[in-house]
Amino acid sequence: MITCLIVDDDPALRELVGDHLTRYGLTARLADSAAAMRRELARGGIDIVLLDLMLPDGDGIELCRDLRMHSKLPVIMLTAQGDPISRVLGLEMGADDYVAKPFEPRELLARIHALIRRSSGTLAPGVGEPAGEAGAAPRFAPPGLSARAEFGGWQIDWRNRMLVSPEGTGLSLSNVEYRLLAAFAEHPGEVLSRGQLVEMTRSAASENNERSIDLAVSRLRAKLRESLENPHFIRTVRGRGYQFTAELAR
Numbered sequence: 001m002i003t004c005l006i007v008d009d010d011p012a013l014r015e016l017v018g019d020h021l022t023r024y025g026l027t028a029r030l031a032d033s034a035a036a037m038r039r040e041l042a043r044g045g046i047d048i049v050l051l052d053l054m055l056p057d058g059d060g061i062e063l064c065r066d067l068r069m070h071s072k073l074p075v076i077m078l079t080a081q082g083d084p085i086s087r088v089l090g091l092e093m094g095a096d097d098y099v100a101k102p103f104e105p106r107e108l109l110a111r112i113h114a115l116i117r118r119s120s121g122t123l124a125p126g127v128g129e130p131a132g133e134a135g136a137a138p139r140f141a142p143p144g145l146s147a148r149a150e151f152g153g154w155q156i157d158w159r160n161r162m163l164v165s166p167e168g169t170g171l172s173l174s175n176v177e178y179r180l181l182a183a184f185a186e187h188p189g190e191v192l193s194r195g196q197l198v199e200m201t202r203s204a205a206s207e208n209n210e211r212s213i214d215l216a217v218s219r220l221r222a223k224l225r226e227s228l229e230n231p232h233f234i235r236t237v238r239g240r241g242y243q244f245t246a247e248l249a250r
Contacts, residue, residue: 002116003027003045007037007060008052008078013101017050020105026112034058041071048074048112050099053090061093068094068172072161074115076108088212092219094174149185151246152232154224156181163223171223176201176216184234184244193241217242 004021008014009032018028029046031037034057040046049067053060064075077090077098090098097111149156153166161178163171173181179201183192192200194210201213217234224233233246 001025001027002047002112003029004048004050004112005029005031005037005040005046006050007031007034007055007063008050009033009054009056010052017105017108021109021112024109026109032056034063037063041067046073048076048115050076050078050108050112051095052078053080061090064090064095065093068174072172076111076115078103088209092174092176092212092215094172096175150249156185158182174216174219176212177220177223180213180216181220184242185248188244188246188248191237191240191243196241 004026006014006017006021006028008017011032014030014032018030021028029040031040034055037049037051037055041049051060051064051067055063060077064077067073067075074097075095077095079090079098079100096115099108099111148158155164156162157164157170160170161173163173163181165171180197183197183200194213197213198210201216221228221231221234226233233244235243235245237243
């Protein structure tokens with residue numbers, strides 16, 4: 001049975017969502033604050049987190065980032081209607097999906113089941129995999145690459161969505177970082193425009209744009225300890241886009 005942790009300071013919404021999920025065979029646990037969320041997570045047994053952006057004692061985006069640093073639990077952000085900036089930031093911080101308030105409970109239920117299917121021992125679909133295609137097997141890595149790819153002393157652990165440093169330290173990847181790295185790995189040496197990368201990293205939960213691509217590239221470079229003046233792996237080609245220059249071990 002799927003256990004959902006609903007984190008929202010609106011008691012009416014918490015109860016409404018909890019009752020709806022319970023009616024469809026899920027277990028709902030409720031938290032009205034960041035502190036209550038941490039207590040419930042410490043108890044264990046949570047399969048997915050529904051996290052409101054605004055809490056009385058914490059910011060949902062920061063909580064999502066902190067959660068992603070220690071856990072691979074699927075996270076659905078609950079955002080205000082017409083708040084695309086927060087949605088993008090939430091996805092950048094590692095949220096797997098978002099639902100805008102007010103939402104249709106049946107849509108929320110469908111998104112929960114979709115995320116659980118994708119995350120139960122697997123990763124989210126890789127670049128180019130049709131979202132929601134019936135019977136589609138999850139892809140752990142781009143075509144031609146094993147579950148782990150190596151370049152310049154670094155490793156990409158596709159299955160666990162991590163970069164592993166030359167010293168063996170694991171660095172988790174957000175959804176857009178994962179898809180961006182997969183796009184680069186599928187097209188090594190090619191100059192990819194920002195528009196191409198937007199399309200290659202698009203997902204049902206993503207509202208990527210050229211600015212979000214630039215942000216994701218900056219974050220990947222920071223994780224790879226790249227020099228802005230002379231990057232070794234991700235090169236900016238002025239007026240054209242980005243080029244992944246590393247040689248991947250296949």
